[in-house]
Amino acid sequence: MNNTDIKRITPKNITDKEFFYGHKACAGCGGSLAVRLALKVLGERTFAVLPAGCMSAVGFIYPQMAFVNNAIISTFPGAASMASGISVGARALGLKDYKTVVFAGDGGTADIGIQALSGAIDRNEDIIYVCYDNEAYMNTGIQKSGLTPYGTKTTTTPAGKNIHGAQTFKKNLFEIMAAHEIAYAATASVGYPQDYIDKINKAKHTKGTSFIHVYATCPTGWGIPTEIAIQIAKEAVDSGLFYLAEYQNRNFKLNKNPKSFFPVKDYLLKQSRFKHLTDNDIKIIEQQRDEKWEYMRKHWN
Amino acid sequence: MSKKLFISGDEAVAIGTKLSRPNVISAYPITPQTVTVERLSEMVESGELKAEYMHVESEHSAMSAAMGVSAVGARAFTATSSQGLLYMAEGLHYASGGRYPIVMMNANRSLALPWSIYGDQRDSLSLLDSGWIQVYVEDAQEALDMIIQAYKIAENKDVLTPFMVNLDGFVLTHTYELVEIPEQEKVDKFLPPFQTPNKMSFEEPKNMAFSTTPADNLEYKYQQNRAMLNSIDVINDVDKEFGDKFDRYYGGMVQEYRCDDADVVIFTLGSITGTVRMIVDKLRDEGKKVGLLKIRYMRPFPEKEIIKLAGKVKAIGVVEKDISFGYEGTVYTNVNSALSKLDNAPLSLDFLCGMGGRDVSKSDIYNMFISLFKAVNGEKQKRVQFINMGVETDE
Ligand SMILES: Cc1ncc(C[n+]2csc(CCOP(=O)(O)OP(=O)(O)O)c2C)c(N)n1
Ligand code: SF4
Ligand SMILES: [Mg+2]
Numbered sequence: 244m245n246n247t248d249i250k251r252i253t254p255k256n257i258t259d260k261e262f263f264y265g266h267k268a269c270a271g272c273g274g275s276l277a278v279r280l281a282l283k284v285l286g287e288r289t290f291a292v293l294p295a296g297c298m299s300a301v302g303f304i305y306p307q308m309a310f311v312n313n314a315i316i317s318t319f320p321g322a323a324s325m326a327s328g329i330s331v332g333a334r335a336l337g338l339k340d341y342k343t344v345v346f347a348g349d350g351g352t353a354d355i356g357i358q359a360l361s362g363a364i365d366r367n368e369d370i371i372y373v374c375y376d377n378e379a380y381m382n383t384g385i386q387k388s389g390l391t392p393y394g395t396k397t398t399t400t401p402a403g404k405n406i407h408g409a410q411t412f413k414k415n416l417f418e419i420m421a422a423h424e425i426a427y428a429a430t431a432s433v434g435y436p437q438d439y440i441d442k443i444n445k446a447k448h449t450k451g452t453s454f455i456h457v458y459a460t461c462p463t464g465w466g467i468p469t470e471i472a473i474q475i476a477k478e479a480v481d482s483g484l485f486y487l488a489e490y491q492n493r494n495f496k497l498n499k500n501p502k503s504f505f506p507v508k509d510y511l512l513k514q515s516r517f518k519h520l521t522d523n524d525i526k527i528i529e530q531q532r533d534e535k536w537e538y539m540r541k542h543w544n
Numbered sequence: 545m546s547k548k549l550f551i552s553g554d555e556a557v558a559i560g561t562k563l564s565r566p567n568v569i570s571a572y573p574i575t576p577q578t579v580t581v582e583r584l585s586e587m588v589e590s591g592e593l594k595a596e597y598m599h600v601e602s603e604h605s606a607m608s609a610a611m612g613v614s615a616v617g618a619r620a621f622t623a624t625s626s627q628g629l630l631y632m633a634e635g636l637h638y639a640s641g642g643r644y645p646i647v648m649m650n651a652n653r654s655l656a657l658p659w660s661i662y663g664d665q666r667d668s669l670s671l672l673d674s675g676w677i678q679v680y681v682e683d684a685q686e687a688l689d690m691i692i693q694a695y696k697i698a699e700n701k702d703v704l705t706p707f708m709v710n711l712d713g714f715v716l717t718h719t720y721e722l723v724e725i726p727e728q729e730k731v732d733k734f735l736p737p738f739q740t741p742n743k744m745s746f747e748e749p750k751n752m753a754f755s756t757t758p759a760d761n762l763e764y765k766y767q768q769n770r771a772m773l774n775s776i777d778v779i780n781d782v783d784k785e786f787g788d789k790f791d792r793y794y795g796g797m798v799q800e801y802r803c804d805d806a807d808v809v810i811f812t813l814g815s816i817t818g819t820v821r822m823i824v825d826k827l828r829d830e831g832k833k834v835g836l837l838k839i840r841y842m843r844p845f846p847e848k849e850i851i852k853l854a855g856k857v858k859a860i861g862v863v864e865k866d867i868s869f870g871y872e873g874t875v876y877t878n879v880n881s882a883l884s885k886l887d888n889a890p891l892s893l894d895f896l897c898g899m900g901g902r903d904v905s906k907s908d909i910y911n912m913f914i915s916l917f918k919a920v921n922g923e924k925q926k927r928v929q930f931i932n933m934g935v936e937t938d939e
Contacts, residue, residue: 290616305756313750315752315753317753321608321635323605324604325608327600328598328608328620329616331609333618338616359604362605366599
């Protein structure tokens with residue numbers, strides 16, 4: 244379907260119906276907002292699959308079930324394959340007009356679940372895979388994942404005199420997905436909800452596999468007050484440490500290309516996970532950001 | 545009219561699967577299961593089998609996809625062996641806890657290390673506690689028939705438990721025999737389409753596979769155990785119904801052979817049964833009172849049947865292609881747990897053999913019976929015996 248044919252969902256016409264409530268997520272949780280908004284776009288004829296991780300942990304505590312639509316917890320590595328089975332099984336039974344969506348964390352996606360996800364994209368399964376990225380294994384107590392940024396203090400990358408937190412950079416998850424020549428891939432942030440909603444809507448109208456990588460604040464794991472949860476998710480994009488982009492038909496597109504960046508330092512030092520960073524650490528982070536943007540500006544659009 | 549085909553065990557499983565009309569097959573290749581998934585792929589290609597074939601990227605995903613299929617109320621099939629079975633171990637417990645009646649063929653094969661593609665039963669026996677019904681078949685005919693029965697038993701509303709059909713790698717998967725192919729119409733009457741309350745639907749949305757607190761968990765495990773115990777009656781009923789329709793009865797939980805007045809009985813699992821049956825005949829011709837008990841199901845365990853038989857005999861030998869390191873064979877441990885419920889249990893010996901595909905000859909079996917008779921006559925025998933070892937040991 245041509246992207247312009249899709250009826251836009253905006254704050255004016257978005258449904259009042261709630262599909263994810265009564266859960267036990269912390270106040271200000273970006274992941275739960277990503278799930279809530281996506282389901283409003285996808286509607287009740289949706290099967291949601293959630294691997295082990297915060298969103299499944301807070302949403303399915305018997306007898307308090309938080310999803311109005313069909314939802315199921317998968318094994319930690321098996322979200323994409325269980326969603327594939329649901330999508331294919333429903334088709335085999337002759338079901339029409341339904342969606343299958345995964346909501347998985349950064350660890351469940353970029354680390355332990357990447358094999359099953361790669362397989363699902365290879366088969367071009369008719370599923371939407373949403374990775375809510377809170378940049379660590381939160382459910383198990385803030386350990387480092389493949390999407391934890393450089394310098395982050397986690398419980399397995401302590402910030403000490405010798406090592407200042409995580410020593411690796413975020414995996415290029417979006418580009419790894421695009422390298423599969425996936426039907427549709429995008430990055431988003433809960434700080435830019437309209438952009439996120441548009442992308443979920445586009446995924447809804449895409450045949451085959453869609454992937455959306457949404458930046459999702461975690462006040463508990465990042466050490467920030469809940470009231471700045473959305474602001475932080477905006478600043479991550481504005482500072483250039485996260486970016487909004489899309490991939491379709493072998494084309495990359497930057498949705499937001501700021502002339503100047505919000506100061507990295509101001510974004511980082513609000514969060515206790517980055518409080519220990521030295522000027523030199525921040526220089527390394529900025530340098531990495533600049534290289535990335537140089538590449539994106541040259542090759543995308 | 546049903547017809548007969550000269551086919552391998554793997555092919556028999558493929559045909560049994562086709563006749564059971566699964567909606568989706570998700571599988572990953574591994575020797576010696578491969579022929580089964582190749583045949584199924586061909587059947588899907590030709591349109592002979594109206595099912596979706598999912599080319600999953602691993603066994604973990606094969607099981608994960610099968611659970612997704614079952615969770616929307618569709619019939620799922622998968623097949624694996626050895627390393628693949630262990631790779632999906634997380635999913636095995638998950639599927640039984642979720643009460644998804646998936647049917648899986650497992651080609652029994654040794655586990656690395658050392659690497660070996662040949663048969664033994666350490667793969668499935670190491671997963672006895674995963675909550676799957678486990679049947680072990682003796683030949684290709686039984687393999688075909690048990691796939692059909694498996695769906696009927698697993699999908700029974702009082703059971704809703706996944707089902708593993710085990711057949712010995714190579715000895716069964718790759719040897720050819722004449723197999724009677726049931727007619728599709730008759731199978732359709734025997735096995736109606738899958739219906740389950742345990743599914744997600746748009747009429748009745750559900751949140752499935754949830755978490756529990758310590759306040760609720762044990763009750764789920766109790767129910768799961770009850771379901772497995774319920775399957776015993778269902779297994780026996782289905783065996784009878786299948787026999788009435790297709791003229792082949794397997795005896796349900798176990799199959800006895802010449803046990804009526806036997807003093808010494810050997811218990812078997814899988815394809816070795818045929819060899820033991822021949823030796824029983826030979827010894828009977830020599831006037832020795834011997835018999836054979838083919839254990840068909842390891843889970844649920846045929847405790848009642850074993851106790852009933854054991855009360856009448858003097859010695860039991862367990863032949864198994866398995867060892868639980870640091871103790872004894874797992875089948876033997878299970879049999880002895882049943883024997884412990886008798887006031888005067890017969891003596892028992894454990895014969896560990898056939899591991900990694902090692903041959904078990906007729907004379908090996910003959911010698912096991914001799915050892916059992918010696919034990920009955922008071923001559924001391926090793927309780928756990930490694931059969932057909934290639935080297936001398938200092939024991
Ligand atoms: C096979 C397996 N390994 C480890 C775990 C433990 N585990 C459960 S959730 C989790 C972390 C999830 O992190 P992420 O995917 O980023 O989601 P988040 O909790 O941050 O929302 C881990 C390590 C598990 N459940 N299964
Ligand atoms: S720990 Fe973080 S991701 Fe988990 S529920 Fe709380 S805010 Fe959300
Ligand atoms: Mg995370």
